[in-house]
Amino acid sequence: MKKLLSVLALSLGCVFAANAAVVVVGNPGASDISKSDAKKAFLGKGSAFVVYEFDEGSALRSEFHSKVTGKSDSQLKAFWSKQVFTGKGNPPATVSDASAMKAAISSNPSAIGYMDEADVDGSVKVILKP
Template sequence: MKKLLSILALSVSCVFSVNAAVVVIGNPAAADISKSDAKKAFLGKGSSFVVYELEEGNPIRSEFHSTVTGKSDAQLKAFWSKQVFTGKGTPPATVGDASGMKAAVAADANAIGYIDEADVDASVKVILKP
């Protein structure tokens, strides 16, 4: 029984150590933003930010939206489909990975995106830890 509990505890700790800490990033000159402002920006609601998303299927994207916008991948896809169909908005541009996200955000003072906190470097600034 003790062996079974040890294996279970080890399995649970491995699962939790794999979880990434998603952060919102901006240009190094950017100011911090609130979670509410990030939600509005990533849902295209009256923001002055240039927003970048990771591609669909990326687990960091799923975690970010679950935490910040409260939407699952399916809900997010439905939301943007409706926005496009009704002419109320277009989804943000997508980038393939963390290095693409950092390059896009670093190149524009008004740009924001999100990555795993472990991928942050001097080219960008963490502006929100949701």
């Protein structure tokens, strides 16, 4: 019975996680961006943005990159390893949670990041819904 309850609880957690809507956010004065611009920014391709993302292993990070850059966690790790090794770039700064993301983005007009749409408040603006 305990195993059944554990499985049920884990299943419900997956359902709630699957309902999370990841959005790209910027400073409240930021303009909307295209999915293509977001992809370039998060892959360090000549963007004027200061980019923040969640720590490696975050489910939201995986969802974001699946939807926007088209890369899995392992592909993303390999991509950044190659960029660093060849001197072509460094991965974006990371934050641990939504409040740290909001603090980083609200304090810099050229900063962008992503978060669950449910965590958006007046300190950041949704600039893309992938």
